[in-house]
Amino acid sequence: MWELVDALESLPVDYRDVLLLRDFEELTIAEIAERMGATVPATKSRLHRARTMAREYLLAE
Structure with a gap:
């Protein structure tokens, strides 16, 4: 659960x-x-980028 919070906090606002x-x-x-x-x-572009960045953050953990 905290990994998801960390991933969200790592994203640009x-x-x-x-x-x-x-x-x-x-x-x-x-x-x-x-x-x-x-x-x-x-x-749409921001959403796609946000999901990609969050996924990459979570996979790197």
């Missing part, structure tokens, strides 16, 4: 926010984009 809003708050990509003042494509 924008990436962490997108990941938390999507996977824990279950907002849609459009809702996240609106909330963060970003475009839908940029939000």
Whole structure:
């Protein structure tokens, strides 16, 4: 469990926010984009990068 917290804390703030809003708050990509003042494509990209970075962090442990 703490590994997941560490992985989330290692992410840049924008990436962490997108990941938390999507996977824990279950907002849609459009809702996240609106909330963060970003475009839908940029939000999708941030989410993909956040998941990749978190996965790499967890696999490196």
